[in-house]
Amino acid sequence: MKITQVAGFLGCGKTTLMLRLSRELAGADRKIALVVNEIGEIPVDGKVIEESGMRVKDIGGGCICCEVASTFAKTVYGLYKDFNPDHVLVEPTGVAVPHQVKMAARMSGRDAKIIMGPAIVLFDATRPGELLDMDMLGQLVTTQVKDADVVAISKVDAVDESQLETTTDKIRELNASAEILRLSSFTGLGLKRIQEIILQWKG
Numbered sequence: 001m002k003i004t005q006v007a008g009f010l011g012c013g014k015t016t017l018m019l020r021l022s023r024e025l026a027g028a029d030r031k032i033a034l035v036v037n038e039i040g041e042i043p044v045d046g047k048v049i050e051e052s053g054m055r056v057k058d059i060g061g062g063c064i065c066c067e068v069a070s071t072f073a074k075t076v077y078g079l080y081k082d083f084n085p086d087h088v089l090v091e092p093t094g095v096a097v098p099h100q101v102k103m104a105a106r107m108s109g110r111d112a113k114i115i116m117g118p119a120i121v122l123f124d125a126t127r128p129g130e131l132l133d134m135d136m137l138g139q140l141v142t143t144q145v146k147d148a149d150v151v152a153i154s155k156v157d158a159v160d161e162s163q164l165e166t167t168t169d170k171i172r173e174l175n176a177s178a179e180i181l182r183l184s185s186f187t188g189l190g191l192k193r194i195q196e197i198i199l200q201w202k203g
């Protein structure tokens with residue numbers, strides 16, 4: 001059971017990507033579960049998703065990387081015991097810190113056989129200034145980017161090439177080792193690569 005998180009600041013496109021990804025991954029005879037922390041801009045309709053054979057767990061009441069970390073660990077263990085999916089895709093809240101989410105997921109791993117998948121961090125291409133402004137969100141978003149195994153610059157359909165290059169350079173300065181890719185969940189750009197990364201990740 002591989003646990004992959006789709007993280008990133010509020011509104012960066014996590015749910016939109018998770019829903020597309022889960023459909024693509026499930027297509028090839030794999031069992032998929034989704035864990036969503038908090039209802040965001042696009043609600044996850046668990047019922048509809050479960051009808052397509054996946055399992056969905058909602059966790060509220062706080063952030064899975066801190067306040068409700070133990071609930072998260074128990075949820076992951078419950079999924080392992082009752083459903084035993086090949087992949088668990090996790091959407092933390094927009095303010096979660098990826099390495100703390102990994103730590104919380106590992107707490108379930110004493111009894112469940114888990115492989116830690118990549119921390120995919122989305123960075124919203126339409127508002128780089130605001131996200132990296134150190135007087136505003138910069139501290140948090142910078143930490144998220146530094147923590148990423150993969151940075152997906154999201155919503156690239158909505159910005160031009162020169163803006164994208166500037167944003168990519170800034171991300172590279174923050175994280176020299178992560179793979180940086182361009183994502184549009186609307187056009188499908190980057191989806192295949194993300195799928196490949198998840199499937200091939202060795203933990």
Ligand SMILES: Nc1nc2c(ncn2[C@@H]2O[C@H](COP(=O)(O)OP(=O)(O)OP(=O)(O)O)[C@@H](O)[C@H]2O)c(=O)[nH]1
Pocket residue numbers: 008009010011012013014015016017039040041042093094154155156157158183184185186187
């Ligand atoms: N242009 C564009 N907009 C997108 C894309 N993906 C998502 N959006 C839009 O961005 C907004 C936020 O998308 P969500 O998927 O709800 O983002 P989120 O990160 O889950 O949001 P929270 O859970 O509230 O943090 C919605 O209006 C989406 O339609 C994309 O690839 N391109």
Ligand SMILES: [Mg+2]
Pocket residue numbers: 014015016039040041042091
């Ligand atoms: Mg969301």
